[in-house]
Amino acid sequence: MTNDLIAMLKTLKKRWPNPGAMEIGNPYQNLVGVLLSARTRDEQVLKLMPGFFKAFPTPEKLAAAPVDKIESKINTIGMFRQKAKNLKSMATDVVEKFGGEIPQTMEKLVSLAGVGRKTASVVLVASFNTPAIAVDTHVHRVTNRLGWVKAKTPEKTEEALLKIIPDKSKKTVNQVFVKHGRYLCIRKPRCWACPVADQCAFKEKNLEPPKNAEAILEDIERRETILEALREQAV
Ligand code: SF4
Known part of the structure; x- marks a missing residue:
């Protein structure tokens, strides 16, 4: 079998x-991409990424940004208000709990705001070469x-x-x-x-x-x- x-x-x-469409960049970029792509066409997410990462190149910058500024960078995709809020919470968790580094285990990844097993699995596989599905x-x-x-x-x-x-x-x-x-x-x-x-x-x-x-x-x-x-x- x-x-x-x-x-x-x-x-x-x-x-x-x-x-996979979101197998890109560093772990932070990879995680943001997967979170943005929920119920949204990959093409739309990929198009806004250059502008997004220019504005928020690190978890620290994203955590410190006002939600309306985050919204303005992703308002071409569905559920952008909710996603902006989630991204800020996720980045705040990364900064406060993990010193600004995206964590490398399932347990820690799912402790981040808005991150479920599916998202965590993509990041584990794509960014950390850890087996997951x-x-x-x-x-x-x-x-x-x-x-x-x-x-x-x-x-x-x-x-x-x-x-x-x-x-x-x-x-x-x-x-x-x-x-x-x-x-x-x-x-x-x-x-x-x-x-x-x-x-x-x-x-x-x-x-x-x-x-x-x-x-x-x-x-x-x-x-x-x-x-x-x-x-x-x-x-
Ligand atoms: S397209 Fe799907 S259902 Fe059809 S043969 Fe392939 S795997 Fe099976």
Whole structure:
């Protein structure tokens, strides 16, 4: 079973070779990016990052900033008022509890205001090379469809995946399934373009390519190219 999972992860990594959209910069920039991206398109977050980090280059600067100034740097994205407040609280915690350094363990990361396990897992993997699996709605849906886990909630999926995926492969899980879930394993899945369709347990596969299949695939490539270009300029 483990070998099958690793082989599938390798196949998916070939299909989705780019890192996660918020795998950028130093741990502080990485954490801010993940917090800003909640329920917001990655493209929108990446676009505002250069201005944001020019204004608030360190946790200290962010902690000291008035909330309305933080708001003014992120008001192009959804829930910007709430996010501005959360960012200030998070930065204040980092300064007061951890001397201005982003902490490197799950326990300490989730003690920061507004930081949950999913956010902490992305930071652990991307910034500190520590095995963790960030399970969002995409990772949850796809791994359940594939038959890797049978879990009702993302939290249960994370628990199950942590047990069955070896440490050295944990980083890849979020990277490939977020993209796979966003582009191919969508609500009505595009199994006709899925490189692991033969090994997938999902019973309602959609294997018939639509007339505009080529245009769909071109659009996916275009979106990934744009995302990578934005990611490279973000910090
Ligand atoms: S075969 Fe279909 S349901 Fe299974 S992982 Fe691929 S896209 Fe998703």
